[in-house]
Amino acid sequence: MGEKRLDVHEFLKNDLMVEDICKTRRILGVFEDEIYCYFKEEIANNKSVTYFIEKINEVLPIKKIIVSEMTDDDIQTYLVDFFTKHDIHFKFVTDYSDEDEAYMVVICKEDIQREPLLYETDIPKEYLKNFGKILCKKHTAILKELDPDMVSFYKKETFISKGSCSVCREEERNK
Known part of the structure; x- marks a missing residue:
């Protein structure tokens, strides 16, 4: 899994990032229906992850999430509750982690209108x-x-x- 991920730190600083993902698929970390993202220890608290997941789900309804087992226990508990409540399929895996970073793969619903798959860009x-x-x-x-x-x-x-x-x-x- 050598792809770049969406950095939750950047996301939390800039809500527009979600709209950009939906409109253009050109933010690094978006591949077809999947948003690869990670959160480092200092940001991995319930409030940040809650906000992140709910914001993504608002704009691009989530179909399935794969989460690193390295994710903090409190967050795992929150995620399980949230996924169950919103009928989102999920699983925890051991091979989505690298060093001390926890990864999530967010797979969005298939019936959403999408732009063609595009890649990284430096356009303003x-x-x-x-x-x-x-x-x-x-x-x-x-x-x-x-x-x-x-x-x-x-x-x-x-x-x-x-x-x-x-x-x-x-x-x-x-x-």
């Missing part, structure tokens, strides 16, 4: 937040430089819709 947040919306020629060209494959997931600005570029508007708001 403004593009992720406006995924699938209209881009002007300038921002289309910038995106093409950064990540050519991503361009096809946006609408091109036509003469009639001039000034409707989502990224331009985002940049204006941030000034």
Whole structure:
């Protein structure tokens, strides 16, 4: 299991991460229906993990979770209660751990509309937040430089819709 995982530390700092996962599948750690994530000892407390799981489940309903047996006992107890209450299949395994980090594999429900599987990207947040919306020629060209494959997931600005570029508007708001 050499894949990168979604770092729960980062997730807890930035709620938008969940929306980005759902919209683009481009956050490292998302592979098809699976979100590979980990939480280190200092964050592995009931409150953080509760928040993390519930937030994911709100946006991408969870089908099944595989959890490292290295996970703290209190968290295991919480998870079992939560999974049972929400009818989520789960199992605890020994081979999802590496050093002192505990891993979870969150497998989301199959009937959710998904974008095609994509990979890591360095494109700015403004593009992720406006995924699938209209881009002007300038921002289309910038995106093409950064990540050519991503361009096809946006609408091109036509003469009639001039000034409707989502990224331009985002940049204006941030000034």
